Amino acid sequence: MTDDATARAAALLKDHRDSIDRLDAILVYTLGERFKRTQAVGRLKADHDLPASDPAREAQQIARLEDLATQADLDPEFAKKFLNFIIAEVIRHHQKHQS
Numbered sequence: 001m002t003d004d005a006t007a008r009a010a011a012l013l014k015d016h017r018d019s020i021d022r023l024d025a026i027l028v029y030t031l032g033e034r035f036k037r038t039q040a041v042g043r044l045k046a047d048h049d050l051p052a053s054d055p056a057r058e059a060q061q062i063a064r065l066e067d068l069a070t071q072a073d074l075d076p077e078f079a080k081k082f083l084n085f086i087i088a089e090v091i092r093h094h095q096k097h098q099s
């Protein structure tokens with residue numbers, strides 16, 4: 001490869017990485033906001049003796065996210081695993097409020 005092609009590839013890689021860094025920041029802030037909201041739900045549930053988990057609600061969320069993922073060209077199986085991972089952590093937080 002010529003020096004020019006190598007320099008262009010390096011510039012392109014930097015551009016992709018800058019964009020990835022911005023997207024990662026959006027993900028982290030979005031998750032932070034989601035967890036703030038679920039902390040409030042956890043306190044509400046603990047105050048009113050409601051169960052930490054709601055499998056019917058989860059089934060709706062998963063179905064919706066699988067649809068969205070398909071529209072967004074994201075593997076729906078990955079989207080499902082990702083949401084389940086987050087919800088498992090939320091339930092763990094809810095259970096701490098209850099004990």
Ligand SMILES: O=C(O)C(=O)C[C@]1(C(=O)O)C=C[C@@H](O)C=C1
Pocket residue numbers: 038041042052053054055057058061086087090091094
């Ligand atoms: O919506 C609720 O009831 C929540 O507690 C939030 C949440 C979620 O993280 O979206 C977490 C646990 C429930 O099983 C369902 C959904």
